[in-house]
Amino acid sequence: MYSTGQDARDGEDLVMAQQWLQSEWRNPLQDEHLKRVQGDQGQQGPGDGGAARQAMAHSGVAASGFDELPLDVAGRVFELLPPSDIKMARLVSRAWMREVSRSAQVCRPAVSKLKKTQALFPALTRLDMCKAHGVTAEHLPQLARMVRLEWLSLKRCRAVTDGSLAGLAPLTRLTHLSLARCFKVTDAGVEIVVAALPQLESLNLKALYRLSDAGVAACARLPHLTALNLTSCRKVTDAAMGSLAAGAPCLRDLKITDCFLIGDAGLTAATALTALTSLQARLGHQQHAARSDAGWRSLLPCLSCLVRLALSCRGPEEHAGAITDATLTAIAGLTALQELRIDQAYAATDAGVAALAALRRLTSLQLHETRRLTDGGLEALGALGRLQRMVLADQGQLSDRGIAAAGTRLPLLRRLALRQCSGITGVCASVFAGLEDLEVTSCPAVTDDSIAVLAGAAGGRLRSLALDGCPAVSDAVLPQLAAALPRLQALSLSECQGLRCEALTALAPLGALSRLDLSLCKHLSDEPTMASLAGLEALEVVNVSMCPKLTDAGLEVLAANMPPRLRHVTVAGCEYVTKQGAAELQGALPAHPGGALQRLVEFNHQSPTLKELLLDDPGASSLMEAHRSYIFVVRQASSLLTTSVKRACV
Numbered sequence: 001m002y003s004t005g006q007d008a009r010d011g012e013d014l015v016m017a018q019q020w021l022q023s024e025w026r027n028p029l030q031d032e033h034l035k036r037v038q039g040d041q042g043q044q045g046p047g048d049g050g051a052a053r054q055a056m057a058h059s060g061v062a063a064s065g066f067d068e069l070p071l072d073v074a075g076r077v078f079e080l081l082p083p084s085d086i087k088m089a090r091l092v093s094r095a096w097m098r099e100v101s102r103s104a105q106v107c108r109p110a111v112s113k114l115k116k117t118q119a120l121f122p123a124l125t126r127l128d129m130c131k132a133h134g135v136t137a138e139h140l141p142q143l144a145r146m147v148r149l150e151w152l153s154l155k156r157c158r159a160v161t162d163g164s165l166a167g168l169a170p171l172t173r174l175t176h177l178s179l180a181r182c183f184k185v186t187d188a189g190v191e192i193v194v195a196a197l198p199q200l201e202s203l204n205l206k207a208l209y210r211l212s213d214a215g216v217a218a219c220a221r222l223p224h225l226t227a228l229n230l231t232s233c234r235k236v237t238d239a240a241m242g243s244l245a246a247g248a249p250c251l252r253d254l255k256i257t258d259c260f261l262i263g264d265a266g267l268t269a270a271t272a273l274t275a276l277t278s279l280q281a282r283l284g285h286q287q288h289a290a291r292s293d294a295g296w297r298s299l300l301p302c303l304s305c306l307v308r309l310a311l312s313c314r315g316p317e318e319h320a321g322a323i324t325d326a327t328l329t330a331i332a333g334l335t336a337l338q339e340l341r342i343d344q345a346y347a348a349t350d351a352g353v354a355a356l357a358a359l360r361r362l363t364s365l366q367l368h369e370t371r372r373l374t375d376g377g378l379e380a381l382g383a384l385g386r387l388q389r390m391v392l393a394d395q396g397q398l399s400d401r402g403i404a405a406a407g408t409r410l411p412l413l414r415r416l417a418l419r420q421c422s423g424i425t426g427v428c429a430s431v432f433a434g435l436e437d438l439e440v441t442s443c444p445a446v447t448d449d450s451i452a453v454l455a456g457a458a459g460g461r462l463r464s465l466a467l468d469g470c471p472a473v474s475d476a477v478l479p480q481l482a483a484a485l486p487r488l489q490a491l492s493l494s495e496c497q498g499l500r501c502e503a504l505t506a507l508a509p510l511g512a513l514s515r516l517d518l519s520l521c522k523h524l525s526d527e528p529t530m531a532s533l534a535g536l537e538a539l540e541v542v543n544v545s546m547c548p549k550l551t552d553a554g555l556e557v558l559a560a561n562m563p564p565r566l567r568h569v570t571v572a573g574c575e576y577v578t579k580q581g582a583a584e585l586q587g588a589l590p591a592h593p594g595g596a597l598q599r600l601v602e603f604n605h606q607s608p609t610l611k612e613l614l615l616d617d618p619g620a621s622s623l624m625e626a627h628r629s630y631i632f633v634v635r636q637a638s639s640l641l642t643t644s645v646k647r648a649c650v
Contacts (some may be wrong), residue, residue, distance in 0.1 A: 072134060093224060128153045131231055152168075152171070158184065181521070186525050228248070238266030241269045245272035245273055249275065251279065256435035265502060275305060276306055279306060282341075301333060306337055307337060311341070312345075313343075322346060325348055334355075360384070363388045365381070368391070378402040379406050389415040390413060391417040425450050426446045440467055442470070447472040489515065491516055493516075494520050513539060518541075518543065527554065
């Protein structure tokens with residue numbers, strides 16, 4: 001077997017493994033033929049296959065070929081599979097089940113199966129418990145028996161306490177531990193972890209609201225610590241940065257987003273962290289933390305190894321002057337930088353943005369709310385010849401001319417996002433010729449004609465298109481999209497109020513479309529909308545949440561006209577969809593032939609509503625940040641609260 005320390009988890013290897021699995025997977029016709037053969041000859045299952053396999057071969061149906069693979073090659077493939085594919089692979093045959101159980105190294109078990117996990121997967125090195133609801137302190141001793149674990153996530157295991165963490169001491173190979181959102185863990189718990197697991201290299205303490213400088217000082221005593229996540233640890237101050245600088249000089253990845261009490265003094269103290277290759281310091285405004293551009297100007301020149309950087313100073317515009325032209329000029333000196341995100345740089349101008357053109361290795365650039373940026377500054381970014389991804393959000397002074405001037409000089413640009421750019425119409429066809437992923441959201445000047453132009457320019461290369469919240473986009477453009485984008489795999493039309501349900505049939509030519517988002521479309525109704533989805537044979541995921549006219553009758557239509565590959569339906573926030581209707585759709589998915597083994601219907605009454613999350617989670621701001629815009633979250637919260645109130649009144 002291969003060790004997890006090798007490059008076995010590289011992205012290319014994972015893709016190759018998944019492609020191999022898909023190529024060897026028995027298709028529905030082959031399965032039906034095998035069942036008939038087994039029925040005639042009394043075979044027990046596809047894994048016991050002698051006569052059945054011979055009959056299939058004589059009938060022209062190709063066998064899997066998996067049995068002819070050497071065991072070490074088969075094990076290598078299964079090592080690379082994610083948990084979702086591991087579950088499916090174990091159901092193919094008895095032979096696959098044995099080999100997967102012997103070779104799989106990644107698992108995401110349910111709490112009820114935790115005792116059996118070690119016996120089923122003896123080679124397990126990575127365990128993810130973030131979705132195993134009900135994990136308590138009593139379950140940690142069971143985890144401690146998995147002595148080969150190298151990676152463990154207890155994210156959102158809110159019953160885990162300080163004392164229970166001592167039970168992890170037998171995991172002597174553990175190098176990565178996540179305690180994100182374990183709200184009962186305090187400084188004392190972190191001290192216990194540091195004492196019990198001195199070999200840790202990566203520690204995730206995101207949203208531990210009771211963590212203070214003392215807990216961070218304990219983390220600094222880990223001799224091999226290279227990655228530390230302190231996101232939303234709001235009691236952490238400048239003193240914690242001094243502790244890290246003194247005790248963890250080898251730290252390479254640091255996240256201090258939403259640590260509001262870190263100011264210029266803390267940033268200056270961090271100048272000793274010269275080994276950093278990744279830094280996320282999206283800090284909010286806090287009156288108790290003195291912050292100006294002086295802290296950034298002293299820190300950034302010392303981080304010559306930095307590859308990924310995310311900076312912001314959130315808050316009212318009059319208090320967010322910490323990112324200035326001088327800050328951007330200091331960033332321009334980080335010649336190794338490949339990924340950069342800047343938020344709320346209200347004081348930055350075209351001169352500062354133009355200085356970023358010196359970052360010739362940059363492959364990803366995100367500029368959010370750089371409100372003084374104009375076409376002139378954007379044009380200078382055309383010198384970033386290696387840029388593959390660009391995000392421009394809330395840039396009110398940009399126009400098509402600036403997008404075209406910069407985009408035509410970026411030959412490798414594949415992903416472009418234009419969000420809340422009021423001056424963008426989309427008529428800059430030359431930019432879109434090489435794009436694979438395009439997002440034009442909340443741009444009021446974008447119309448059907450401009451969408452048709454960009455679709456024609458993108459041609460067959462575009463794989464993903466998002467037109468969320470564009471009020472001038474209507475259903476008239478759908479036939480043109482279907483004709484111009486035959487390889488489109490993901491389409492998002494959320495909050496497009498000009499969209500009518502009858503026009504969705506125009507999407508039928510999109511034979512590769514697997515993801516469709518129709519949330520917040522108020523004119524979509526039951527039968528026309530759901531019946532039109534039947535023509536999308538490749539559809540796997542559909543989102544119709546917050547559609548006020550959708551009822552249980554629509555779900556019945558969808559169940560009767562099920563796309564063959566559909567596995568995930570989201571109906572959250574649909575006021576007239578009941579729990580019973582969602583359950584009936586859930587039951588219809590497994591019964592449909594050819595469907596995937598993983599199926600889910602998301603329903604807002606089966607999981608906590610946004611209201612409950614906001615009341616239960618002290619870090620509710622992180623939930624807000626997960627959405628694309630604040631307006632979207634406010635509307636979603638309002639709709640859910642209205643639904644809850646109406647049901648309570650009834």
